[in-house]
Amino acid sequence: MESCLDTVADEWTLMQVWLITEILLQVVGRHLMSTPISALVFGEPDVRYDAS
8 A cells, every 4th residue: 555655756756757748748849840951840930951
């Protein structure tokens, strides 16, 4: 049987994991969208493939 403190510690750990995951997703997303190749791959409106 878990004590109340164990439950709080588990919830705190999950919240920390969620926060770190969210921060990493934002950092990676910003980095990806700031490179020219990813802009082409992810289809930003002003980026087009030039066949010439």
